[in-house]
Amino acid sequence: xxxxxxxxxxxxxxxxxxxxxxxxxxxxxxxxxxxxxxxxxxxxxxxxxxxxxxxxxxxxxxxxxxxxxxxxxxxxxxxxxxxxxxxxxxxxxxxxxxxxxxxxxxxxxxxxxxxxxxxxxxxxxxxxxxxxxxxxxxxxxxxxxxxxxxxxxxxxxxxxxxxxxxxxxxxxxxxxxxxxxxxxxxxxxxxxxxxxxxxxxxxxxxxxxxxxxxxxxxxxxxxxxxxxxxxxxxxxxxxxxxxxxxxxxxxxxxxxxxxxxxxxxxxxxxxxxxxxxxxxxxxxxxxxxxxxxxxxxxxxxxxxxxxxxxxxxxxxxxxxxxxxxxxxxxxxxxxxxxxxxxxxxxxxxxxxxxxxxxxxxxxxxxxxxxxxxxxxxxxxxxxxxxxxxxxxxxxxxxxxxxxxxxxxxxxxxxxxxxxxxxxxxxxxxxxxxxxxxxxxxxxxxxxxxxxxxxxxxxxxxxxxxxxxxxxxxxxxxxxxxxxxxxxxxxxxxxxxxxxxxxxxxxxxxxxxxxxxxxxxxxxxxxxxxxxxxxxxxxxxxxx
Numbered sequence: 001x002x003x004x005x006x007x008x009x010x011x012x013x014x015x016x017x018x019x020x021x022x023x024x025x026x027x028x029x030x031x032x033x034x035x036x037x038x039x040x041x042x043x044x045x046x047x048x049x050x051x052x053x054x055x056x057x058x059x060x061x062x063x064x065x066x067x068x069x070x071x072x073x074x075x076x077x078x079x080x081x082x083x084x085x086x087x088x089x090x091x092x093x094x095x096x097x098x099x100x101x102x103x104x105x106x107x108x109x110x111x112x113x114x115x116x117x118x119x120x121x122x123x124x125x126x127x128x129x130x131x132x133x134x135x136x137x138x139x140x141x142x143x144x145x146x147x148x149x150x151x152x153x154x155x156x157x158x159x160x161x162x163x164x165x166x167x168x169x170x171x172x173x174x175x176x177x178x179x180x181x182x183x184x185x186x187x188x189x190x191x192x193x194x195x196x197x198x199x200x201x202x203x204x205x206x207x208x209x210x211x212x213x214x215x216x217x218x219x220x221x222x223x224x225x226x227x228x229x230x231x232x233x234x235x236x237x238x239x240x241x242x243x244x245x246x247x248x249x250x251x252x253x254x255x256x257x258x259x260x261x262x263x264x265x266x267x268x269x270x271x272x273x274x275x276x277x278x279x280x281x282x283x284x285x286x287x288x289x290x291x292x293x294x295x296x297x298x299x300x301x302x303x304x305x306x307x308x309x310x311x312x313x314x315x316x317x318x319x320x321x322x323x324x325x326x327x328x329x330x331x332x333x334x335x336x337x338x339x340x341x342x343x344x345x346x347x348x349x350x351x352x353x354x355x356x357x358x359x360x361x362x363x364x365x366x367x368x369x370x371x372x373x374x375x376x377x378x379x380x381x382x383x384x385x386x387x388x389x390x391x392x393x394x395x396x397x398x399x400x401x402x403x404x405x406x407x408x409x410x411x412x413x414x415x416x417x418x419x420x421x422x423x424x425x426x427x428x429x430x431x432x433x434x435x436x437x438x439x440x441x442x443x444x445x446x447x448x449x450x451x452x453x454x455x456x457x458x459x460x461x462x463x464x465x466x467x468x469x470x471x472x473x474x475x476x477x478x479x480x481x482x483x484x485x486x487x488x489x490x491x492x493x494x495x496x497x498x499x500x501x502x503x504x505x506x507x508x509x510x511x512x513x514x515x516x517x518x519x520x521x522x523x524x525x526x527x528x529x530x531x532x533x534x535x536x537x538x539x540x541x542x543x
Contacts, residue, residue, distance in 0.1 A: 011065040015123050020060075020074040021048040021156040022124035022172065027064050034165060037063065047098055048156060049129055051077030051087040074126060082201075082215050083130065093223055093308075094131045096145075096263055098157040108153035110143035110267055112136035113182035122172035124155055131263045132197045132222060134271040145267040149180035196278045197222055209284035217310035218281070224302075224309035225277040225288075226262045234301040241295040248276040285316055292321055298360075320358050328357060330364045337368060347497045349489075372500035380495050381509035385451045387491040388413070392458060407462050409487035411438050414456060416484075416503045418445055421515050435463055450514030 010030040014023040024036035038044040039059055046052075052060070052075060054068075061071040072078060076095060077087060084092055098108040109129055115136060116122040127133050128143060135142055146153055155176050168179030175182070197219070200206050206218035213221075228234040229249055235257070239249045256269040265273065280291045291297070299321045306314050336357055340348040350369055354360055376384070388410060395406035411434050415425060418441040425437040442456045489501055499505060 007063050007065045012121075014066070014070065014074060015121075017125050017127065018074060018123045019049045019126040019129065020052075020071065023074055024048060024060065024064070025155075025172075026121070026123065029170060034169075049075055049126065050092070050095070051075045051080070076129075078126070082204075083219050085216065092263075094219060094263060096129050096131055098153060108145060108157045109155065110134075110145045111154045111182075112139060112141065112143055113148075114139045114141060116172050117183050124172060127201065130201075131265075131270055132219070132274050134267050134274060135198075137198055142271055143267055147175040147178060147180055150175060150178040152177040196275055208281050209286065211284050211312065213310065213312065217312070220308065220310050221281055221313050222274070222277050223262060224305060224313060225280045225291075226273050227260065227305065227308070228297065228301060229273055229276070230256065230260045230262070231301070234295075234297060237297060237301070238295045245276070245291065245295050248272060285320075288313075288316070289320060297321065328359050328361060328364075330367060332357070333364055333368055346493065349497060349501070370498060373496075373498050374500050374502075374505055375507075376495070376499055376505040376509050378509045378512065380499065381506050381513060382451065383495060384492060384506065385455055387494060388455055389458070391487075391491055392455070392462065396462065403462065406487075407459060408434075409484045410459055410491075411435065412481075412484040413488050413491070413503065414438060414452075414459070415441070416488075417506060417510065417515070420504050420507050421445055421510070435460065445516045447514035447516070452510065452514055 008027055008031045010027070012023075012026050012030055021036070028034075028036040035044075036048070039056055051072070057068050057071050057075075060066075061068045064071070076084065076092060080086060083094055096108055096110065109124070110133075111124060111128055115125075115138065133143070144154070152175065155172065165176050166174070166179035168174045169176045173182055174180065200215050200218055203215050205212050206215050208218060208221075229238060229252070235249060238245050240246065251272045252269050253266070256265050256273075259265065262270065262273065280288055299317055302309070302314075302317050302321075333353070336353055337347060340346065340352070340356070348356065350365060391406060392410060395403050398406075408431055415423075415434060415437055418438075419425070423437075423441050423445055425433070438456060439460060442453070442460070446453045446456060488503070492499075492501055
C-alpha cells in the first residue's frame with residue numbers, strides 16, 4: 001500500500017475513451033511496476049473498471065496525478081444514467097464481468113488486435129467492456145474475447161498476481177498470460193463506421209421508430225428483447241418460428257443455450273444476438289409487434305421481466321400481447337362487428353375480429369359466432385368456383401410473377417380438394433410436380449363439362465405463360481402452405497362466416513358436381529388438410 005499523499009513521478013495522460021485498468025497499468029509500467037498498484041490486496045481481486053468507491057477513486061487520482069472526475073470517467077460510473085441505472089453490488093446490465101483470479105472463462109473483456117498493434121501507444125477502451133458492442137467500428141472486424149494462442153480472457157482478466165503474468169507483458173500488444181504478440185491476428189483497417197446500438201453511446205435520447213426514449217431505456221429494451229432468445233420458454237417458440245428469427249436462435253452456440261444472461265455469452269454469440277434484438281426495436285412498435293407475431297411471443301413470455309424493461313415496453317406488451325383483455329365485453333364485440341359490416345361490407349372472421357380488438361380471448365364469442373358448418377351447400381360450392389375463376393381472370397392481367405403466384409396457390413387449393421376426394425400426391429411437391437399431379441387428377445377424378453373441369457383446364461393453360469421460367473426453376477419452387485391457406489380465405493371471403501374455412505366442407509357438394517370421391521360424401525376426414533394413403537384402386541388410376 002502506497003502513501004496517499006504521494007504521486008507517481010511519471011504520469012502518462014489517459015487517452016480518450018481509455019479504461020481505468022488500462023491507464024493504471026500504463027502508469028505502473030512507466031514507474032517500474034509489473035502490475036498496477038492497488039490500495040490493498042483486497043482491491044487487486046476487484047475489477048478495476050467497475051465503479052470504485054469514492055475513497056478509492058480519490059486515492060487513484062492522487063497517486064496518478066489526476067482529478068477524481070477524470071479517474072471516475074474511465075470506470076463504469078461514467079455510464080450511470082446512460083447504460084446502467086446504478087452500480088449494484090453484483091449485477092451490471094451489459095457489463096462484461098471478469099474474475100481477476102481466473103485466467104480461463106467463457107466470457108469477459110474484449111479487444112481489437114489491430115487497434116492494439118497499430119496504436120502508437122496501445123491501450124484498452126472502456127467500450128470493450130460493454131456487451132452490446134461486438135465489432136471494432138474503426139477496423140470493421142469482430143472483437144476478440146480470448147487470446148488466439150492460449151485461449152485466456154484478455155486484460156484485465158486474471159491479472160490478480162504477478163505470478164500469472166508473462167515476462168513479455170510489458171505492453172498491451174502482448175497477451176498478459178502467454179506473451180503472444182497480437183500482430184499475427186491483426187486485420188486490415190477499414191472505414192470508421194458505428195452501427196446499431198453502438199451509435200447510442202453518448203446520446204441522451206434515442207429514436208426508435210415513432211418513439212423517442214432516453215438512452216438508458218433504449219438499452220433496457222434492447223436487453224429485454226435479447227433475453228427472449230435465451231429464456232427456455234420463449235427460445236423454443238423462436239426456434240419453431242420462420243427462418244427470419246429461427247435462424248438467429250439456430251446460429252447461437254450450444255453454450256449460449258445454457259445461460260440466460262447476455263453478458264455471459266461469448267462475443268460470437270453476442271454478434272448474432274445483439275443485431276437481431278436491434279432490428280426488433282428499430283421500427284418501434286411495428287417491428288416489435290411483427291416479431292412477436294412471427295415468433296408467437298405473448299404476454300406470458302415477459303412474466304418476471306417487467307422490472308428489467310422500460311414502462312413503455314411493458315405497456316405495449318400488456319395492451320397488444322395479452323391473451324385476455326378485461327375491457328372486451330359483449331357490447332364492444334358487437335360494436336366491432338358492426339364496424340366491419342359498415343366499413344368492409346362483411347362479418348369478420350374470429351381471427352380478424354381478435355386482431356382488430358388486440359384480443360385473444362374466448363368469452364362471449366359463442367353469442368356472435370355459432371358453431372361452424374362443416375358442409376357447404378351446392379350454391380356455396382358454385383360461388384367458390386366462380387370466385388376462383390374471378391381470381392384467375394384478375395391474375396391474367398398482372399405481371400408474370402403475380403400470375404405464377406396466383407396459379408401456384410390456386411393449384412394448391414384444387415389439389416387439396418382432390419386430396420379430400422381420395423387422391424394422393426407428395427406432401428412437399430415442387431411446382432412442376434403439382435402441375436403434373438393436377439393433370440393426373442383432372443383425368444381420373446373430374447367429370448367432363450363441369451365448372452370445376454373448366455377451372456382446372458384454364459388453370460393448366462395459364463401455366464404455359466411460365467414458359468419463360470426454366471424447368472430447373474420450376475422444379476426448385478415450392479408452395480407455402482401458409483400462403484395457400486391465405487389465398488383460400490381470399491377466394492372464400494364472400495361465403496357465409498358460419499362456414500368452416502376448409503376445403504373438406506365442399507366434399508359432398510363437389511361430389512354431386514363432377515368430382516369422384518373414394519369415401520362416403522357425408523363423412524368428413526378426421527383432420528384438416530389430411531392426405532390419405534392411396535388405395536390399390538388409386539394406384540392403378542394414377543398409374
